[in-house]
Amino acid sequence: MFVIDDLLIRPFVGIVDALHTLALDELYDIEAIENDLKENQLLYELGERSEADYRERKEALETDLEIARDVHEELASGRVEVKR
Amino acid sequence: MTHIEVGEGDAENGVLALVVTVVELLVDALEREAIRRMESGTLTDEEVDRLGRQLAAIEAELESLKRDQELEEPVDQLRGDLDGLVTDAIQRLDEDARSVNRPGYSVFEGDAS
């Protein structure tokens, strides 16, 4: 007997949907994340952002950036074409 | 199941946003009905005009309420969530039987423990 126990954790819909979206996102987003990092640095240096805030944000953004680069490398290269 | 988040930390405002969202949907429905009656010619010109003024007044009221209470964003978000929820739900109804198609997870073979 062939039993499939399917349980939905989250309604993800399709993996290709997710991958297609990720691939396109990452194509655009690295620069935006880098800009956010620079802004964070600047506002901290200007004393407008507390050190705790700055660090927390920096860490979150760096994780984002790392993942974005990861995904970009693995999914976007040669697989995404945006025709204008 | 999907939950719709009402407000963030501010329950009162969250409930208000929900109420406004529901009223907006209601007004949308009223407008649709009013247009239908206007186009079917069952209303006199005066009636059409009065109806239109009333709906316009309600809409203006809602808009100013949203502005004053800073509800524009939460209401938009709620409407978006509702749309998404309805779409997902329709899809689920549609394809309920083959829910395996969704990357939740699947365990093949053997007895469920």
Added chain:
Amino acid sequence: MTDGGRRDARAETPTFEEGRYVYCLVSLEGTDGTSLETEGVEGEPVRVVDAGDVGAVVHDCEEIYDSADLERIRRWLVRHQRVVDDAGDAFGTPLPFQFDTVFRGDDAAVHAWLERERETLEAALSSLAGHWEYRVEVVRTDPVDESTLVRADADLTDLRGRIEDAPEGAAFLLEKRYERRLDEVRARRRGDRADRLRDRLADHAREVHELERTRPQSVGELSAAADDGAETVCRLTLLAHEAAEAAIGGVLDEVAEEDGLEVRFTGPWPPYTFAPSFGEGATGRDGGPEPTTGTDAR
């Protein structure tokens, strides 16, 4: 984020003593050996369990991959895809499985299942050989000028005229009517555009399916980029032979030349959406009909 709530509300997690996370099935026909050098989800070592000419790309696992952390899930998805890619490079078009598909039991159980389903699996693999999935999203970055739409549509022209002469209240309703008609006209234009594109792509693809115009909300959650107000004209998924890729690109180039349109083309993906149903007599959790490994196969 709604993850907390969702996790509480979700169905119970299945448990198992020993399991095999399955990435995909591959055809071993004409290949020498079953070695696949790649790292799986969470760094797990990946192996191929074979039965004759069919192999299952797996890693050993003891629990389902589940997390409320979207970043983590993104990484898992990417890793899953990477393994399926590597399998595709090594063995040709794979029969991909959804993320988090686990086979209860050990290698012998997987082997036995492969043996049992062999005929179906071999047929599916050979029918998909050389074929891949492609995704196409056509986006209107510059909306069509409203006046252009009004000129082209008698109803809109008429409504504009009526609004001018109407008293305030009536004008309000007519304005609403006008907006609805405008939405309809835009929707029809989108539909026409999508239909024409579908027809043209159908010449080069084995299958073309139109998807919901908006990405599912759940996918949106995974997405980092906010939508920039652009209007999606259509989203298509195709199953095409790799040799047709250039021709498909050519068709899309033409679409992209139209003013205000942008085409987002990704692929080749393993044919997730087009993987056929198999596993006769299988039961889903809800006792529904046959499960498939595909996603949106219709």
Added chain:
Amino acid sequence: MTHRYVYGIVERDGNGRTFDLETTPVGEGDEVYTIAHRRFAAVVSDIETTDPERTDEDATRHDEVLRELVEGSKGDDAQTVIPMRFGMVFESDRALKNVLRGAGPAFRRTMREIDGCVELGVKLVRETDAEVDTEEIEQAVAERLEPLAESSVANDRFSDRLVVNRSYLVSREEREAFDTAVADLEAAHDTLLVQYAGPYAPYNFVDIQVGAV
């Protein structure tokens, strides 16, 4: 095998001169010194790898070494430096000297442009919620600062809070006047925060790509 990590190029400094710096060098070596070929010398330190990973720490060290050279530190005079981007490593002294020879004309041209100058960065950031007239401010900044600078370039406006982001090439003689001008600008605009940074090696005014061998 030990290689040479390059920070920048200086002029007429002879071979084997060492700099007395506060900053720990990039790589394994503990000294920053020169390797010269005729007129130009590369400022280097020793490193084991030919492909250094760009960590935050090492990137900062690279910048700090250059800043110390430009500013002059302890016993050393301020230098005019043609800065190199992070990560340039030469396998051998011979390879490095080849580049110094081959790129001589480019170095000469660049050196003429930046001689006696440092780079200064000016960022004007509007306060949260402040509405400002960007064009008017740009104009005020240009009127006040451009006459004191040899040249300037606009940098990326990476945040919508940034109103002005420019780098200026300023000769050492004009440094003080430039400082005053920036302070005046700050005083004149109370809705703006000013970040005045430098002196740096003139990264933004040097356009030399040296292929590492």
